[in-house]
Amino acid sequence: MIFLLLGSLTVRDAGNNTIPIPRLKHRQLLATLLLRAGTPTSVEHLVGSLWCDDPPPSAERNVKTYVHALRKLLSPDDLRSAPIETRANGYLIAPGPEDLDLLTFRDHVRRGRQASRERDPETAYRHFERALGLWRGEALLDSRGSRPLDDAAAHLSEERLACLEELSEVRIGLGRYAEAASGLRPAALANPTHERLWAQLMLSLYGAGDRTAALRAYQRFRRVVAERTGLEPCRPIQDLHQRMLASGSVFDLRLPAKSIHLVEAAPHDPIPRQLPRDPAGFVGRAEELVTLRSLLSPSDDGLPQHVVAITGPPGSGKSTLATRTAHLVRDRFRGGQLYANLHGATPGIRRLEPLEVLGRFLRALGVAPHAVPTDVDEAAALWRSLLDGRDVLIVLDDVVDLAQVRPLLSVPKGSTILVTSRQTFALVDDCAHVQINRMSQAEAATMLARLAGAERVARNARATARLVDLCGNLPLAVGIAGSRLANRPRWEVADLVERLEDERRRLHELEAGDLAVGSSLAVSYDLFLGGAHPLDRIAARALCALGVLQVPDVTSPVVGALLDVPADLAERAMERLVDGHLAEGDETGRYRLHDLIRLFAGEQAVRQQTREARGAMLDRALSSYVATTRLAVKLSGYQRTAPTKADLSAGPFPLASGEEAREWLEQELANLLSAAFQAMAAPEERTARLGVSLALSLFWHLQRSGLPSRLLTINRRVLEVGQRLGDRNVQAYAHGYMSVALSVTDHRDEALAHVHEQLALFRELSDPHGEQIALGSLGEIHLVLGRYEEAIGYAEAQRRVAKTIGHKPGEHYAATVIGAARHKLRQFDQALKVLGDTLIQTRKDGNLYQETAVHEKLGDIHLDLGDPASARTCYETALACAHTAKLSIAEPYMLLGLARSCRLLGELDKAATYLTRSVATARAMGTEELKGRLAEEEAVLAAYGRPITVLNGAGAP
Structure with a gap:
């Protein structure tokens, strides 16, 4: 049975009849076995060859099925005589050298090289010619489609090219110039920057008598090399060109062999100069350049750093910085500069394998192509030997990961590897990052x-x-934007800004020619998506998930909720994204995405996930946010959150104490608000209700933190959603919370209208708890409006309802309003009695919030009674309670009371200090209702010669 790989995969039986193998997977399996002919191939290797890094769950079973099918195709009458043998954990096919064209090819190449070494050109010629005659087209032509087989085909093509070079050298040595030119021309055109091929083509054309064609070939080669690399051809080819120009019409036939030797080994010019052109108009990175120069060319003439890795996110300008740095220090490396773009993140281009890079560098250092080892370890050993005693700078640009360059990294002292990559190189010894x-x-x-x-x-x-902001300050994006403006002279900068403001179009607007921010990001994402390690694939899912949840930053428990995986696994996945520069992390365990990456993540989420899957992902995160917010509110000692219909699919994140709960609320507030707004804008009722629950759960924290504008904005949205869903309970709480925000910002008439709406809705719902809340709000607003009798009436009504349902905080609140109203009616004894009793009850029931208010009201009464010392004690106690309860909104009131108390006690400097702090705090919190009282006290202190100073919202006496 004959097997042919050097072209389309072909199998012939003993009668020279072709055996058809119609299915691609069958051809790929047979090709994989034949590439390892004579060596057992494990099932694991076969799975990797057929499906790369994404095998189906049934992959091993499928392999067995394919082997059985192949045996039936190859030997339908007797499966036992099929050439595929079973071995431990694998299979073996062992054709003889004459039964597999690849083995025959390599045997002829080996014999041809042996004949060349023995100076027998005719024998070498016959073997090389027979070897090339076995090729029927591109190797594995109909069996590709997986990366391992594509790589194998590429390697076989390099073997074919090396054979052609050696055959051409023999032909030129034998004077068969026209024959050599005929074979070289198509290969040279297919490899437009391959130095040895073009040198041989020039020699063969010249030797055949076509001097014009030889010179034209040089010009073509020179132009392509300059366009693609910015470099001139190597010195031997330039010398060959000059000799051809100078030789006139007579050509010295001794020149070909001598010149081809120069191109092959370049003994008189062993110093490679492979750096790309120094980037014109390089901007910025001054600090990084100083650091890199100090590492590569130390000022004390010491040895340069062994490995230097420039890492960063896609589009940050790593390659440009590396090239600029390499040019700045090139004089330090007298042995030359080697450069290779490994295409780790080049869209649509296969990344280079270690052996390919080693081969390129070895040839550049003078090794003949046929002498380059085909084993990576042998090539690496030769690489180290050649660098010994030389000072060479090796630039490895666009490296996908450590595995791609590990064989090249161990270089002798004096030489340096400069790497650019999106991945971390932390595992490399003696590497500066x-x-x-x-x-x-x-x-x-x-x-x-x-x-x-x-x-x-x-x-x-x-x-x-x-x-610049819309481009994220990324050099790639800024460069594309600049190019687009340069090509559109009638556009103003604002015209492009307007186009980029639309998030749906931004990534597509940042495209120019073959440069695109989206494509650059896609390469990094695809590396994770197709990664060999399961964690890489989880990291890819995490990136998509972060495109679903629109919050400023996340912690690992949030990512875990999105993915429905444990938080520690989510953290490991996020750390992989940080290592790959697709996410940013800090020491607090928070992760965030750059705006352009977030937009990309959102697009990938739409492509990779169904709408239902994205909805489930978002709902899990929202459920965890709601559950954790409710737990944090409870642990913080706040009153209960508004009851809403919300079916939670995930539980809370762990919180152990009130302090931890308050810290979590502070740290997560921006995320919680963003998530709530996103959810309430969703068309799905379940998601919208989760957003409402989250927003309403935040009321006490927003109110106590003195954030009335946020409280008003989010509850306006809650009211809209409640009306859209027809949920009167949600509408009632939204009206109430809006009234609180409006009261603080001195819009009490509008606040009053919202509370009346709230009261009506709660009575329609027969909700006594909600009713007493609304009655308490009416009492408070009427108190501030100076309608004291009405305030008492509403507060008494609240106290009755609260007592009926056993709601102690409602009773405390109502009593505080009654006491304050009695004070304003100058009924001091009654006021002190009510507030004194309330103080006892609040302490007994642990209601620190209401205790703070009672101390403040008692301080107000003592001031009016002409007892500033007692008033100061009350305000100091109230301020201490407010600090303990994290009741920031109350602080400017206490500070104003302390300022008045100290002034009346004659302590004017202290009074000015307290008033300054009160003004600054009220301004920061947007507390408008104090504005008049603060101005009045400020005028009094100014009359005493104690004006106050407030700078940038922070008080300073």
Whole structure:
């Protein structure tokens, strides 16, 4: 049976009849076995070859099925005589050298090289020619489709090319120039920057008498090399060109062999100069350049760093920085500079394997192509030997991960590896890391000005700043934006800003030619999605999940809720994204996405997940937020949250104490608000209700923290959702919470209207708890409006309802309003009696919130009674209670009371200090109702020669 790989996969039986193998997977399996002919191939290896890193659960079973099917195809009459043998944990196919064209090819190449070494060119010629004659097209032509087989085909193509080079050298040595030129021309055109091929083509054309064609070939080669690398051809080819120019019409036939030897080994010019062109108009990165120069070219003439890794997110300019650095220090490396783009993140281009990079570098250092080892360990050993005693800078650009370059990293002292990668290189010994992120605003604006024109960029500084911000200060994005402006001279900067403001279009607007921010990000994402380690695939899911939940940052428990995995696994996945520079992390265990990456993540979530899956993911995160907020409110000692219909699919994150709960609320507030707004905007009722529950659960924290504007904004949205859902309970609580915010900002008439709506809704719902809340709010508002009898009436009504349902906080609240109203009616004894009894009850029931209010009201009474010393004691106690209860909104009231008390006691400096703090705190919290009283006290102190100073919202006496 004959097997042919050097072209489409073909199998012939003993009668030379072709055996058809119609299914791709069957061909791939047979090709994998034949590539390892004579060596047992494990099932694991076969699975990897057929499905790469994403095998189906049934992969091993499928392999067995495919082997059985192949045996039936190859030997339908007797499966036992089929050439595929079973071995421990695998299979073996062992054709003879004459039965597999690949083995025959390699045997002829081996014999041809042996004949060349023995100076027998005719024998070498026959073997090389027979070897190439076995090829019927591209290797594995109809069996590719998986990365391992694609890589194998590429390696076989390199073997074929090396054989052609050696055959051409023999042909030229034998004077068969026309024959050599005929074979070289198509190969040279297919490999437009391959130095040895083009040198051989020039020699063969010249030797055949076509001097014009030889010179034209050089010009073509030189132009392509310059366009693609920014470099000139190597010195031997330049010398060959000059000799051809100088030789006139007569060609010295001794020149070909000598010149081809120069191209092959380059003994007179062993110093490679492979760096790309020094980037023109390089902007910024001054600090990083100083660091890199100190590592690569120490000022004390010491040895350079062994490995230097420039890492950073996609589009941050790592390659440009590395190239600029390499040019700045090139004189330090007298042995030359080697450069390779490993295409770790180049869309649509296969990344280089370690052996390919080693082969390129070894040839550049003078090793003949046929002498380059085909084993990676042997090649690495030769690499180290050649670098010994040389000072060489090796730039490995766009490395996908450590595995791609590990065989190259161990270089002798004096040489340095400069790596750029999106992945961390923390595991490399003696490696210095230089991590880069976004450019500064000034650097990005300068870069934009150089691309789009300084005058145009300067015309609208605000638009320029916004454009840079929308580009995330990433060099790639700023460069694309600058290119787009440069190509559209009629556009103003503001025109592009307007287009980028639309988040749905932003990534698509940041495209120019073959450069695109989205494509750059996609490469990093695809590496995780197709990663060999399961954690990489979880990291890819996590990135998509963060495109679903629209919050400023997340912790690992939130990611765990999104993915429905344990928090520790979620944390490991997020750390992988941080290592890959697709997420940013800090020491507090929080993770965030750059805006452009967040937009990309959202697009991937839509592509990778169904709408139902995205909804379930979001609902799990929202459920955890709601459950944890309710737990935090309870642990913080706040009153109960508003009861709402919310079916929670996830539980709370662990919180152990009131202090921990309050800290969690502070840290998560921006995320909780964002999540609530996102959920309430969703069309699905379940998600919208989760958003409502989250918003209402935040009331006490927002109210006590003195954030009336946020409280008003979010409860307006709650009211809209409640009306959309027809939920009167939600509407009632929204009206009440809006009234609280409006009262603090001195819009009491509007607040009063909302409370009346709330009271009506709660009575319709027959909800006594809600009713007493509304009655208490009416009492408080009427108290502040100076309608004291009405305030007492509403407060008494609240106290009756609260007592009936056994709600102690409602009773305390009502009594405090009654006591304050009695005070305003100048009924001091009654006021002191009511408030004194209430103080005892609040302490007994542990209601620190209401105890704070009672102390404040008692202080007000003592001031009016002409007892500032007792008043100060009450205000000091109230302030201490407010601090303990984290009741920030109460602080400006206590501080104003202390300022008045100290003034009346003659302690004017203290009074000025307290008043300054009160003004600053009230201003920061937006407490409008104190404005008049603060101004009045400020005027009194100024008359005493104690004006106050408030700077940037922070008090300073």
